[in-house]
Amino acid sequence: MSEGKHASLAEKLTNDTDRTDWHNKSIWGVRKKRDVAAFGIPDWELLRQTASNIKDYVLDNLHDLLLEFEKNATENGITVHWAADAEEHNAIVHGILAKHNVKKMVKSKSMLTEECGLNPHLEKNGIEVIDTDLGERIIQLRDEHPSHIVMPAIHLKREEISDTFHESWGTEKGNFDPQYLAEAARQSLRQDFLTADAALTGVNFAIAETGEYVVCTNEGNADMGAHLAPVQISCMGLEKLIPKREHLSVMLRLLARSSTGQPITAYSSHFKKPRKGQEMHLVLVDNGRSRHIQLPKFKAGLKCIRCAACMNTCPVYRRSGGHSYHVTVPGPIGSILAPNTNLKEYSDLPFASTLCGACSNVCPVKINIHEQLYEWRQVIGKAGYVETSKKIGLKVMNFVLSNPKVYDIGGKLGKKAMTLMPYAINNPLNPWYKSREMPDMDTESFKDWYKKNR
Numbered sequence: 001m002s003e004g005k006h007a008s009l010a011e012k013l014t015n016d017t018d019r020t021d022w023h024n025k026s027i028w029g030v031r032k033k034r035d036v037a038a039f040g041i042p043d044w045e046l047l048r049q050t051a052s053n054i055k056d057y058v059l060d061n062l063h064d065l066l067l068e069f070e071k072n073a074t075e076n077g078i079t080v081h082w083a084a085d086a087e088e089h090n091a092i093v094h095g096i097l098a099k100h101n102v103k104k105m106v107k108s109k110s111m112l113t114e115e116c117g118l119n120p121h122l123e124k125n126g127i128e129v130i131d132t133d134l135g136e137r138i139i140q141l142r143d144e145h146p147s148h149i150v151m152p153a154i155h156l157k158r159e160e161i162s163d164t165f166h167e168s169w170g171t172e173k174g175n176f177d178p179q180y181l182a183e184a185a186r187q188s189l190r191q192d193f194l195t196a197d198a199a200l201t202g203v204n205f206a207i208a209e210t211g212e213y214v215v216c217t218n219e220g221n222a223d224m225g226a227h228l229a230p231v232q233i234s235c236m237g238l239e240k241l242i243p244k245r246e247h248l249s250v251m252l253r254l255l256a257r258s259s260t261g262q263p264i265t266a267y268s269s270h271f272k273k274p275r276k277g278q279e280m281h282l283v284l285v286d287n288g289r290s291r292h293i294q295l296p297k298f299k300a301g302l303k304c305i306r307c308a309a310c311m312n313t314c315p316v317y318r319r320s321g322g323h324s325y326h327v328t329v330p331g332p333i334g335s336i337l338a339p340n341t342n343l344k345e346y347s348d349l350p351f352a353s354t355l356c357g358a359c360s361n362v363c364p365v366k367i368n369i370h371e372q373l374y375e376w377r378q379v380i381g382k383a384g385y386v387e388t389s390k391k392i393g394l395k396v397m398n399f400v401l402s403n404p405k406v407y408d409i410g411g412k413l414g415k416k417a418m419t420l421m422p423y424a425i426n427n428p429l430n431p432w433y434k435s436r437e438m439p440d441m442d443t444e445s446f447k448d449w450y451k452k453n454r
């Protein structure tokens with residue numbers, strides 16, 4: 001049981017109120033941009049429903065669509081590999097690189113390779129991996145994990161990034177001008193692109209009817225790597241399929257708007273076949289997905305297109321930070337995906353939510369995230385992984401709330417106690433007190449007010 005792991009990891013951020021406020025504000029800014037972009041098109045809700053239907057169809061017909069995709073991709077000249085789990089995925093990628101004697105590989109952002117632990121595996125085998133997405137490169141230099149799936153270094157201030165670049169690349173100390181820092185990254189990455197023996201990308205959407213796939217970036221780094229290197233490898237989770245090319249118009253309109261509030265990502269690059277003299281490999285990865293799809297109440301989680309809108313809106317994520325989730329994909333979606341992979345290890349995550357439903361409201365493919373969080377809590381409770389203090393607290397609440405007399409007396413006693421001894425609640429032993437104080441007690445209960453005013 002991972003008792004309170006999320007809460008204790010969150011303390012790294014929540015103990016610093018200014019930083020928590022800054023983090024909350026930065027992420028909320030992205031959520032606001034999403035709202036402007038979404039409300040800017042009148043058929044937004046129709047688009048969401050259409051995308052949801054497309055992804056439902058994909059999950060219901062995954063077996064056939066995968067075979068169709070494999071057939072078409074193979075005919076296009078792409079070598080398709082199947083990986084049952086992370087270990088097999090890493091072995092396949094390493095095998096391809098070893099065959100070509102690759103010593104250095106550039107990689108654009110891929111949460112799947114993060115999930116599989118590819119970088120450490122390749123580095124252990126003597127292959128240098130350079131992450132080329134700017135945010136990913138920053139955290140790679142700092143030996144950290146991404147804290148967000150779209151903005152991996154959103155937890156860092158520019159002063160910290162400036163220090164990292166100074167230590168790694170000798171940039172001017174104390175210069176945190178964004179343009180100066182971006183130019184330094186550009187110069188360093190350009191050398192890496194020119195000297196890499198292979199390039200790896202993730203996949204946003206793979207189209208069954210054509211055997212092609214689309215990679216979305218704002219920096220063009222996936223294209224730069226793939227177009228220069230003699231070997232291109234792309235890795236995708238089984239659920240990234242869409243049936244037809246025409247479905248892309250729905251997905252691309254939703255993805256960028258939900259993600260960053262842009263009408264479209266700067267680069268939506270289509271990869272269909274290797275160029276002359278190049279080798280192209282695609283690794284289809286299961287890693288728990290075929291088990292997940294068999295869980296009727298949780299299957300819809302696999303519709304996710306990784307836009308991060310649910311994180312940007314989540315009041316818990318915004319104030320606890322991505323690293324507190326101790327899993328590759330943080331936030332509400334991570335909290336419903338992770339228990340499928342290891343119920344005990346991630347038993348704390350479905351509780352890291354207020355169940356307010358904001359995540360489900362913004363999800364472009366209409367995943368019932370907050371309902372699944374609630375469902376996971378039942379599963380975790382039955383499995384015996386709920387921490388003891390929480391179990392006792394819930395039992396007490398159940399008793400009080402199902403007995404009106406006890407509720408009345410409890411309310412009166414609580415009010416007295418709060419007036420005479422506020423420290424009974426506002427003390428460091430109470431985890432709630434760490435970041436909030438109880439407001440002053442009202443002199444009249446709601447029930448009394450209602451009796452007088454109804």
Ligand code: SF4
Pocket residue numbers: 258303304305306307308309310311333359362363364365366367369
């Ligand atoms: S669950 Fe929905 S909102 Fe969250 S990342 Fe996935 S698609 Fe986006």
